[in-house]
Amino acid sequence: MIEVSNLSKVFPDGTKALSDVNVSVPDGDFIAVIGLSGAGKSTFLRCLNRLVEPSAGSITVGSRDVARLRGRQLQHYRRTVGFIFQQFNLVQRLSVLDNVLSGRLGYHPTWRGLLALYTEVDRELAMSAIREVGLSGKEDARVDQLSGGQQQRVAIARAMAQEPQLILADEPMASLDPRLSDVILGILRNYNETKGVTVLVNIHVLDLAKRYAKRVLAFNKGKLVFDGPVSSLDDDLETRIYAGSLEAL
C-alpha cells in the first residue's frame, strides 16, 4: 500500500512540476501514468523512489514516510523499488550478468559490493531474472553488443533481481521500436501477475495504457486530473487530459 498525500515539487528554477498530488495505490496494482510530456509524470515517479526530492507532502509505504528518509535508511528503501529508465541506464562496458547483479548491491555491506563478493543466492536470482526476460545464454555478453530492446530487458532483469515490492518504469518503450512495446509491457504485466508486485508505468501512448493497465493516473501541468479504472476513460476526459497539447506542439 502506497499513500501519497499533498505531494508537491518545485524545481530550483521555479518550475512547478507537481502540485498537491494525492494518490493511494493498493498492493499488486498495475497503473499507467499518462499525460503530455512536461506534465509531471516523470517527476511523480522519481519522487516515489526519491531520485527527485519532494518539496512538500508525504509518501507512506507500509507504515513509514519515505519522503523523509536519509542515508542508509533511504538505501534500504530504494533496494525494494525497481526503477526502469527510458535510456536503460546500463553500464555499457560490463556484461549482462554484472549489470543484473548490481541490482543486489543494496542488500550487502559496502565492502562486499566493492569486491564483487555476491552470494550464490544473488547469482541465482540474477540468472532467473535473465531467464525471465528471455535473455538466457547472453549472460556474459557485453551490454554494448545488445540491441536496444535487449538492453531494456537487461534493465528490467536488474530491477527484478532487486526482488522489489514496487516497480517504477519511466517511459520504458520511448526509445525503442514501437513493435517492442508489447514485449516490454508483456514482461512487466506478467511479473505483476505472477509476483503480485505493484507496477507504475509512464506511457504517452494512450492505446497501450488502455490495453495493459487496470487503472490510469493522468497528469496535466503538474496536477492529477484523473484517477480511475481504464474503462471510465472517455473521449471527453481524454481531451481534458491532453488539453494544451496543440499549444505544446
Add this chain to the structure above:
Amino acid sequence: MWGALAVGALVAVLAGFARASMRRLVVAAGAALVAVYIAFPFSTTVGFVSRDTIRPTLLGLTPLQPLLAVVFIAAMTAMVVALRSPRAGGLTAVAAAGASLAAILAWRAQPPVLVHLLPLGGLMEVLTALVLGAAIAAAGWGSRRLRWPLLGLGLVAGILTGVLLLSPTGHRLFPNAVGYYRLVTKTSSAEQETIVEAYNANLDVTNSQRQRIGLRPLPPIESTAGLATERLPEEAAATGYRMLRPAEGGYGVGVAFLLCGLLLGSGVMLAAKPRLTSTNDLVTGLVYATALVVLTPAFASTRFSLGKIVEGWPFLLNFLDRAWPPLLTDPNYGQFGLFPLQEVASQMLITLEIALVGTFLGALFAVPLSFLAARNLTADNPLMRVAFVITRGFFNLDRGVDTLILALIFVAAVGLGPLAGVLAMAIHSIADLGKLYSESIENVDRGPIEALESVGAAGSNVVRWAILPQVSPLFLGWTLYRFEINFRVSIVLGLVGAGGIGFFIQDKMASGKYDQMIIAIIAIVIVVNIIDFVSSWLRGKLV
C-alpha cells in the same frame, strides 16, 4: 627597409588578387602603424656607456619633429575612411602611406643632434596600474553577473599596483620603471658649448686610454656635430644629455616600412576594386594588427636572424663531419676498451625504465586523487567540496612546475642518478594525470549513476560499478599518452644529472666525442617512434 616596403606591397597585391578583403588589410596596417608610432623603437640616442642608449618611439620624437605626427594622423584617417567608404578609403590609404613614408624619410635624413632627456616620473607606474585595472575590468564586462565585481576588483588592483609601484619599495623592486618615459627636448647653444668644452677637456684622458688599447687618438671637436659617432662625456650623459641619431633605428623602422607597403598595396587594390571588403573588417583587422604588434618585438628581443644560420653553417657541417661515421665499438681503446653502442643500449633501457616507473607511480596516486578532484562527485557535501578545492589547487600548483625543474631539485636532495628522475616524473605526472582523469570522470554518462543510486547502492559502490567501468579505458588511454610524453622527458632528464641517455649525450657533447653521441641521437629517434607507434596503436584498441 625598401625590401620590407616591397614585401608589404607584394603581400597586399597578391592577397587582393586572391579576393581577400583589402579593407581589412588597410585597417590592420593602419592600426599596426598607430601601434608602431606609439610603442616601437625608431631612432637611437647614445650617451657615455651602452647602458645609456635609449631608443625613442615616433611618439617620443614628435615634440622634436612635429612632422612625425603625420604618421599617426595618416594611419588613423586611412582606417576611419576605409571603414566608411571603400573607394575613398583606398585612395586615403595610398596617400597615408606616401605621407608617412615622406615624414619618416625626412626624419631619417636629419643629422645627429644633441638632445636632453627629461624623465617623466611616475608615468610608467601610473600607466601600468591603469592597464592592469582596465584589463581586469574588461575581462568581466561581457558578463552581467561579473561586470560590477570585476570592475571593483580592477579598481582595487589598479590602485594597489599604482601605490606599490610609486612607493620606495616599488622603486627598489623595479628600478627600470623609475622615469622610464622621457621627454626628448632640444638643447640651447649654450648647453651644447658646455658639452663640447667638457668633451675637449677630457680628451687627454680618453686618448691616453685609447692609446693603451691600440686605438688611434681622437681630435678635438668644434661643435656637437663632431659627436655624431662619438660617446658623450660621462657627466653630460649622467645629467640626461644624449646624441640622437635619427638614421639609426630600432626594429620599428623595418616594421613601419612593411606597414607602409601593405597600406600602399591594399590601398591601390581597394581603390581599384572597392568590392574587396568583408563583414567584420574592423575586428579581424585589429586581430591581424595585434598579432603583428605582439610578434615583431618578440622576434627582435630573441634576436632572430636567418643570417646567423648561414654564418653557422660551416660549424654545422664540421659537427656532422666529426660525427660520421659513428664509433660503435673500439675494444682496443685504452686498458678496458670503449663500447659506445653497448652503453647507449644500457642507458636507453634506464631511460625507458625511468619513464615506466615514473608514470606508474604517478598513475597510482593520481587515480584516487582524481575522484576528489571531480566536480560532479564532490558537489553534494561541504567536506567533499573542500577536498575538491584542495586537490585541484595541488594539481594546478604541481602542473606549473615542470618535470625538469623538479628533477633539478631532487638531484640536489637525493643525489645524481635515476631516482631523482623517477621522483620528479612521478610527482609531475600525478598532477597531469589527475587532471585528465578527473575530467574523464566529470564527463561520464549520468544514467548508470542514477540507476545504481536507485537500487540502493552505497556511494562507493556507485563509483565502483557505475563510474569506474566507464572511465577505466579512458584512464588507461591517458596513462599511455602520458607515458609517451614521459619517455621523451626522461631523455632530457639526463642533462640535469637525473640518469639515462641524456647524461651520455651531455658527457659526449662536452668532451667533443660527436661520433659517439650520434649513436644516442639515432637510437632516440628510433625508440621514440616505436613507442609512439605502439602506444597509439594500443590506445586505438581501447575504445
